[in-house]
Amino acid sequence: MQSSAQPLRVVSFGLGPIGLAAARLAHSKRNLELVGAIDIDPDLVGHDVGEAWGDSPCGITVSNDASTLQALAPDVVIHCTSSFLPVVIGQLTAITGARCNVVSSTEELLWPTLEHADLARRLDVAASEAGVSVLGTGVNPGFVMDTLPAFCSAACAEIERVVCKRHLDAAKRRLPFQRKIGAGLSVAEFQERAEKLGHIGLRESIALLGTACGFDLDRIEQTTEPVVAQYALATEHLEIAAGDVRGIRNAGVGARGNEVLVEIELVMTVGCEESFDEARIVGDPGLHLRMEGGTHGDRATAAMLVNAIPGIVAAPAGLRTMLDVPVPHLVR
Amino acid sequence: MQSSAQPLRVVSFGLGPIGLAAARLAHSKRNLELVGAIDIDPDLVGHDVGEAWGDSPCGITVSNDASTLQALAPDVVIHCTSSFLPVVIGQLTAITGARCNVVSSTEELLWPTLEHADLARRLDVAASEAGVSVLGTGVNPGFVMDTLPAFCSAACAEIERVVCKRHLDAAKRRLPFQRKIGAGLSVAEFQERAEKLGHIGLRESIALLGTACGFDLDRIEQTTEPVVAQYALATEHLEIAAGDVRGIRNAGVGARGNEVLVEIELVMTVGCEESFDEARIVGDPGLHLRMEGGTHGDRATAAMLVNAIPGIVAAPAGLRTMLDVPVPHLVR
Numbered sequence: 001m002q003s004s005a006q007p008l009r010v011v012s013f014g015l016g017p018i019g020l021a022a023a024r025l026a027h028s029k030r031n032l033e034l035v036g037a038i039d040i041d042p043d044l045v046g047h048d049v050g051e052a053w054g055d056s057p058c059g060i061t062v063s064n065d066a067s068t069l070q071a072l073a074p075d076v077v078i079h080c081t082s083s084f085l086p087v088v089i090g091q092l093t094a095i096t097g098a099r100c101n102v103v104s105s106t107e108e109l110l111w112p113t114l115e116h117a118d119l120a121r122r123l124d125v126a127a128s129e130a131g132v133s134v135l136g137t138g139v140n141p142g143f144v145m146d147t148l149p150a151f152c153s154a155a156c157a158e159i160e161r162v163v164c165k166r167h168l169d170a171a172k173r174r175l176p177f178q179r180k181i182g183a184g185l186s187v188a189e190f191q192e193r194a195e196k197l198g199h200i201g202l203r204e205s206i207a208l209l210g211t212a213c214g215f216d217l218d219r220i221e222q223t224t225e226p227v228v229a230q231y232a233l234a235t236e237h238l239e240i241a242a243g244d245v246r247g248i249r250n251a252g253v254g255a256r257g258n259e260v261l262v263e264i265e266l267v268m269t270v271g272c273e274e275s276f277d278e279a280r281i282v283g284d285p286g287l288h289l290r291m292e293g294g295t296h297g298d299r300a301t302a303a304m305l306v307n308a309i310p311g312i313v314a315a316p317a318g319l320r321t322m323l324d325v326p327v328p329h330l331v332r
Numbered sequence: 333m334q335s336s337a338q339p340l341r342v343v344s345f346g347l348g349p350i351g352l353a354a355a356r357l358a359h360s361k362r363n364l365e366l367v368g369a370i371d372i373d374p375d376l377v378g379h380d381v382g383e384a385w386g387d388s389p390c391g392i393t394v395s396n397d398a399s400t401l402q403a404l405a406p407d408v409v410i411h412c413t414s415s416f417l418p419v420v421i422g423q424l425t426a427i428t429g430a431r432c433n434v435v436s437s438t439e440e441l442l443w444p445t446l447e448h449a450d451l452a453r454r455l456d457v458a459a460s461e462a463g464v465s466v467l468g469t470g471v472n473p474g475f476v477m478d479t480l481p482a483f484c485s486a487a488c489a490e491i492e493r494v495v496c497k498r499h500l501d502a503a504k505r506r507l508p509f510q511r512k513i514g515a516g517l518s519v520a521e522f523q524e525r526a527e528k529l530g531h532i533g534l535r536e537s538i539a540l541l542g543t544a545c546g547f548d549l550d551r552i553e554q555t556t557e558p559v560v561a562q563y564a565l566a567t568e569h570l571e572i573a574a575g576d577v578r579g580i581r582n583a584g585v586g587a588r589g590n591e592v593l594v595e596i597e598l599v600m601t602v603g604c605e606e607s608f609d610e611a612r613i614v615g616d617p618g619l620h621l622r623m624e625g626g627t628h629g630d631r632a633t634a635a636m637l638v639n640a641i642p643g644i645v646a647a648p649a650g651l652r653t654m655l656d657v658p659v660p661h662l663v664r
Contacts, residue, residue, distance in 0.1 A: 143487055144487075147483075151479075151659050154661050155471055155627055155635055156635050157634065159662055212661035212662060213661070214662055284631065285635075289623055289624075290622045290623075290624060291621055295617065299617050300488070300617055304486055325658060326659075327483050327655055327657070328483065330488060330544060330546055
């Protein structure tokens with residue numbers, strides 16, 4: 001993959017913060033060639049995508065017309081528009097219809113059969129018929145709390161239970177991220193909006209990890225609660241009064257009957273004392289994996305999308321998951 | 333893989349401590365069926381392999397005749413005989429000649445082209461012609477200092493350098509392992525035997541990791557030095573006087589020109605204060621991975637061999653590496 005004579009042709013579809021970072025990264029790789037950029041944002045359409053990511057022009061104008069894919073004929077589309085499969089299914093089938101492989105940051109696509117078995121089947125058929133493959137990935141979901149501990153399970157003879165934790169400091173993240181975790185809200189405001197706050201994909205992470213460990217889960221549950229500031233805090237973007245919310249705790253369990261087999265805890269706060277990712281595999285041998293200092297959500301997700309490209313281009317046609325593709329690694 | 337209707341048929345070839353542990357583990361898995369066991373050890377031949385691993389008989393008699401493979405027709409052979417490809421090439425081509433896939437603990441097979449490009453080509457041709465695939469794996473080499481950090485590289489946009497460390501306590505390991513690290517020797521004795529002591533596969537780990545990170549290494553070097561006991565120490569198996577050797581430090585570097593891009597340090601001692609595996613990826617974002625308490629070499633290697641089976645059975649024919657197969661995970 002490192003020495004392919006011809007760079008793989010890439011189009012970026014969706015130019016929010018992650019999509020733009022992925023497009024920029026793809027453009028920087030000698031084994032990839034960014035050949036197009038698609039978004040509907042009127043502030044971007046018609047402008048050079050290099051300027052959109054803050055550099056000099058790179059000769060690629062942002063288009064709002066997905067039908068240009070046919071003419072661009074990329075090997076792969078980096079798709080970053082929405083977290084939810086029902087929202088993106090039309091986009092994805094349009095992309096596969098143009099015979100392009102897809103790596104997508106759509107969180108529900110990490111384990112698409114969990115919530116949307118019908119849409120997953122439809123997408124699998126569409127991709128198979130077009131002879132291309134589709135993968136949902138990222139860093140969370142996609143890596144730290146699912147595929148990484150799944151890979152570690154291969155070093156175990158037997159596994160009883162897996163417990164994953166991700167604690168991250170939101171103080172230096174972008175404002176939309178701080179809003180997403182409820183920072184600065186009162187507890188009452190948080191409770192009102194709880195359904196729309198926090199992380200998407202936690203259930204999908206549990207499903208992937210549960211499958212990798214052969215747990216045959218029959219129940220996946222998720223809770224969302226506020227983390228309250230004991231003292232006043234401030235970030236570059238907002239102020240948090242003592243007693244207000246400084247972040248969120250998303251917790252999930254995967255169980256079979258009364259047995260809890262997978263536990264995931266995601267705590268994203270302003271004023272987090274220690275950022276880390278952790279997976280404890282209770283088994284023989286047991287494993288205790290730590291990512292000290294954590295894994296940067298946005299930058300690592302852009303990287304994972306780009307680094308997954310050679311694997312999904314080479315994969316058999318159809319809807320794939322991170323458990324189907326060869327161990328991804330850095331693309332130069 | 334978890335729900336394949338028919339268990340995969342497995343033969344264990346080589347019944348030393350790792351091979352026997354892998355055979356026993358394969359026998360315990362509902363998705364695998366141990367159907368044969370092969371070794372030349374006269375103490376084992378003709379005996380039930382279940383008794384060899386310390387349980388009641390399981391109905392499989394150890395044979396010293398590799399030609400029985402043809403009749404047994406397993407899907408895969410777990411091969412655990414020697415660390416060196418020139419020693420095992422005849423065994424491996426006999427196994428592929430019987431149209432069996434292979435997972436092997438042969439350390440040099442992790443990255444076979446490094447030292448033995450000709451043998452690797454020969455094995456690749458033999459496997460391809462037979463329509464089967466061959467993989468070298470284990471926990472070290474195979475996981476903690478190569479494929480695991482290689483996978484983590486996928487969460488990075490750019491990588492400058494990777495530094496891996498594995499420190500492990502040999503105090504409770506088997507006597508042959510304690511001998512392998514020189515424990516109990518005088519420093520002079522250690523120096524005399526240094527070439528035969530320590531770890532095999534460190535260079536192969538560097539080659540795999542260097543390839544995954546796209547480093548184009550042009551030089552891989554390795555050093556071996558004794559770790560000397562400051563105080564007298566004793567294990568169940570041997571005594572170590574102050575001033576004698578309590579273990580070994582194997583270090584390796586992978587470089588391109590004057591630039592050191594991969595560093596690996598493996599310290600295996602009696603009286604190790606803290607067992608751990610660690611990988612630091614210097615890059616954007618940087619990552620600092622720790623396996624707290626380390627990863628048990630023997631048990632995890634047996635597990636990795638067994639858990640790699642579904643992937644290598646499904647892989648395209650030929651000689652494969654850990655970078656070619658889907659992310660391995662626990663087999664039930």
